[in-house]
Amino acid sequence: MPARPVILTVDDDPGVSRAVARDLRREYGEHHRIVRAESGPAALEALKEIALRGEQVAVILADQRMPRMSGVEFLEQAMDLFPRARRVLLTAYADTEAAITAINVVDLDHYLLKPWDPPEEKLYPVVDSLLAAWRDTPDRPSAPVRIVGHRWSSRSYELRDLVARNQLSYDFLRADEPEGARLLEAAGADPDQLPVVITEDGTALIQPTDAQVVEAAGLATTASEAVYDLVVVGGGPGGLGASVYGGSEGLRTVLVESRATGGQAGTSSRIENYLGFPNGVSGDQLTTRARLQAEKFGTEVLTTRTVTSLEPRGRARVITFDDGSEITAHSVVLATGVSYRMLDCPGLEEHTGQGVFYGAAATEAASCAAQDVYVVGGANSAGQAAMNFSRHARRVIMLVRGPSLAASMSHYLIAQIEANPKIEVRTCTEVVGAAGTEHLEKLTLRDRNSGAEETVEASWLFVFIGAAPRTDWLDGVVARDGRGFVLTGPDLPGGPNGRRPAGWEMDRDPFHLETSLPGVFAVGDVRAESVKRVASAVGEGAMAVSLVHRWLENR
Numbered sequence: 001m002p003a004r005p006v007i008l009t010v011d012d013d014p015g016v017s018r019a020v021a022r023d024l025r026r027e028y029g030e031h032h033r034i035v036r037a038e039s040g041p042a043a044l045e046a047l048k049e050i051a052l053r054g055e056q057v058a059v060i061l062a063d064q065r066m067p068r069m070s071g072v073e074f075l076e077q078a079m080d081l082f083p084r085a086r087r088v089l090l091t092a093y094a095d096t097e098a099a100i101t102a103i104n105v106v107d108l109d110h111y112l113l114k115p116w117d118p119p120e121e122k123l124y125p126v127v128d129s130l131l132a133a134w135r136d137t138p139d140r141p142s143a144p145v146r147i148v149g150h151r152w153s154s155r156s157y158e159l160r161d162l163v164a165r166n167q168l169s170y171d172f173l174r175a176d177e178p179e180g181a182r183l184l185e186a187a188g189a190d191p192d193q194l195p196v197v198i199t200e201d202g203t204a205l206i207q208p209t210d211a212q213v214v215e216a217a218g219l220a221t222t223a224s225e226a227v228y229d230l231v232v233v234g235g236g237p238g239g240l241g242a243s244v245y246g247g248s249e250g251l252r253t254v255l256v257e258s259r260a261t262g263g264q265a266g267t268s269s270r271i272e273n274y275l276g277f278p279n280g281v282s283g284d285q286l287t288t289r290a291r292l293q294a295e296k297f298g299t300e301v302l303t304t305r306t307v308t309s310l311e312p313r314g315r316a317r318v319i320t321f322d323d324g325s326e327i328t329a330h331s332v333v334l335a336t337g338v339s340y341r342m343l344d345c346p347g348l349e350e351h352t353g354q355g356v357f358y359g360a361a362a363t364e365a366a367s368c369a370a371q372d373v374y375v376v377g378g379a380n381s382a383g384q385a386a387m388n389f390s391r392h393a394r395r396v397i398m399l400v401r402g403p404s405l406a407a408s409m410s411h412y413l414i415a416q417i418e419a420n421p422k423i424e425v426r427t428c429t430e431v432v433g434a435a436g437t438e439h440l441e442k443l444t445l446r447d448r449n450s451g452a453e454e455t456v457e458a459s460w461l462f463v464f465i466g467a468a469p470r471t472d473w474l475d476g477v478v479a480r481d482g483r484g485f486v487l488t489g490p491d492l493p494g495g496p497n498g499r500r501p502a503g504w505e506m507d508r509d510p511f512h513l514e515t516s517l518p519g520v521f522a523v524g525d526v527r528a529e530s531v532k533r534v535a536s537a538v539g540e541g542a543m544a545v546s547l548v549h550r551w552l553e554n555r
C-alpha cells in the first residue's frame with residue numbers, strides 16, 4: 001500500500017495547532033496522514049523523517065508568528081525538502097503584509113486569516129484546491145520503490161543517494177530488522193545478496209544496477225529516437241540551461257545524465273547568489289524545477305546513462321553510451337562539469353559511504369543528529385555544508401589545511417560560520433588516517449605546523465576538497481587544457497591567425513563556446529576559464545543554444 005500523502009500543520013499555540021489538525025483530520029483523514037507540530041524546528045524534523053521514509057507531503061500550513069522561527073522562515077526550509085508541497089500561511093489580520101511578502105519569497109500558494117471558522121467555508125475549499133493542484137503538478141512519474149539493505153553498506157547508500165537525488169519516492173528498510181527481513185522473504189530474495197530493490201508491483205531486483213532502479217521508479221534511461229538536433233551531455237545547471245532553451249526553441253533535444261540531474265548544484269543546500277532569490281534557494285529545488293521546465297518544453301531526459309565517446313561522422317555527431325548503444329545528433333553541448341576530488345589517506349576508501357562521504361550527502365544529514373560531524377575543506381561548498389550540518393549535529397568541526405578561511409571562502413559565509421556557536425574551525429589541519437569496523441569510528445588528524453598527530457572519535461566525515469573535470473573520454477576528439485578542461489572559442493590553440501585550431505574545417509572562426517570540433521559546444525564548469533557558478537553555467541547553456549542555431553543554419 002503506498003503511504004497516504006501528508007498534510008502538515010505547525011502552530012506554536014497548542015490549542016490552535018490541535019484545532020487545525022482536528023479540522024483537517026475530519027475532512028481529509030481518510031486519504032491523508034495529518035501531522036502536526038508546535039514549532040518550526042519540530043515541524044522540520046517531522047518533514048525530514050517523512051522524506052527519509054520516502055513519503056510525500058501535499059500541503060503545509062504554517063502559522064506566521066512563531067517565536068523560534070517564523071512561518072515564512074519555516075516554509076523556506078520546508079521547500080527544500082518538499083518543493084512540490086503546496087504552502088499556506090496562517091496569519092492574523094495584522095500580518096497580511098508579511099503574507100504578501102511571503103508570496104514572493106516562498107512562492108506562497110495561499111494565506112489564510114485566522115480564525116478559519118466555519119472550516120467548510122474558509123478552510124476546506126482552500127485545501128481542496130491545493131490538493132487538486134498538488135495532484136496535477138507535473139512531476140516525473142515516480143513509482144515508490146523499497147530498498148532493503150544493510151545500514152552501513154556502501155552500495156545501499158549509493159542507491160539511496162541515487163533515488164533521493166532523483167527525487168524519487170522510496171523506503172529504506174534494514175535487512176536486519178523484522179520488516180526488511182519479511183519483505184525479503186516475501187519477495188523470495190536471498191538475504192546474502194543485498195541490496196534488493198522491490199518495485200511497486202512487487203518485483204524484486206537483486207543487486208540492481210542504477211539504471212534498473214530508476215527505470216523501476218519510472219524514469220527514462222533509453223532514447224526514444226535515433227537522431228536528435230541536439231544532445232546535451234550532463235544534467236547540471238549548464239546542461240539544464242541548454243535543455244530548457246533547446247526544447248523551448250523547437251530543437252529535438254535529449255539530455256543525458258550519468259547520475260541525477262542537478263549536478264553539483266543539486267547537492268548544494270543553499271545557493272545564496274543566484275539571481276532572483278534574495279533569500280537563497282536550495283540547489284535541489286532550483287534544478288528540480290529546471291528539469292520540469294526542460295521536460296515541459298519537450299526535452300527528453302535520460303538518467304543514469306554515461307556518455308563514453310563522441311565521434312564526428314561527416315557533419316553528424318555520434319555519442320556512445322557505456323553499453324555501446326549510440327545516438328546521432330546534429331549538434332552537442334558538453335556540460336559535464338567537474339567531480340569531487342578524492343581524499344587519499346589510509347582507511348578512507350573502505351569507509352566511503354560508511355561514514356565518509358564526498359559532497360553534502362543529503363540522505364545522511366538527519367542521521368548525524370546530535371553527533372559530531374567533521375567537514376574537510378575550506379571553500380564555499382565546505383562552508384555551506386558546515387552551516388547545513390550545524391542544524392542537526394551537536395558540533396561541526398571544519399578541518400582546513402590552510403591558515404584561515406579568508407583565501408578560499410566568501411566573506412558572507414565566513415561571517416555566518418564565525419557567528420555559529422556549533423561550528424569549530426581547525427586550520428592547518430589535515431586528515432591522515434581513518435579507522436573503523438563496519439562504519440567510520442576514528443580519524444587521525446595532523447597539525448601541519450607542528451606535525452603532531454591526534455586520534456579523535458568520529459563517525460561522520462564529509463569531504464569537499466575541490467573538483468576536477470572527467471573528460472578523458474574526449475581525448476583526441478576536442479582540445480583540452482593541461483588539467484582536462486575543454487577549450488572553446490577564443491581560448492582554442494590557434495592556427496595562422498591565432499584563432500583556428502588545427503584540423504578546423506569550417507570557413508569561419510569557432511563560435512565563442514564552440515570546441516575544436518565544429519558543432520560541439522562546451523558550457524559551465526567543464527569549460528576552460530569558465531566562472532564556476534550556477535548562474536554562469538545556466539547562462540552559457542542558454543547562449544550555446546543560440547550558437548547551435550547558427551551552426552545548424554550554416555553547416
Ligand SMILES: Cc1cc2nc3c(=O)[nH]c(=O)nc-3n(C[C@H](O)[C@H](O)[C@H](O)COP(=O)(O)OP(=O)(O)OC[C@H]3O[C@@H](n4cnc5c(N)ncnc54)[C@H](O)[C@@H]3O)c2cc1C
Nearest residue numbers: 234236237238258263264265307337338524525532533534
Ligand atoms: C556544495 C556546492 C555548493 C555550491 N554552491 C554554489 C553557490 O552557492 N553559488 C554558485 O553560483 N555556485 C555554487 N556551486 C558551484 C555550482 O554548483 C557549479 O558551478 C555548477 O553546478 C556547474 O554546473 P555544470 O552544469 O557546469 O556542472 P555540474 O553541476 O558539475 O554538472 C555536471 C553533470 O554532468 C554529469 N556528467 C558528467 N560526465 C558525464 C557523462 N560522461 N555522461 C553523462 N553525464 C555526465 C554529472 O553527473 C553532473 O550531473 C556549488 C557547488 C557545490 C559542489
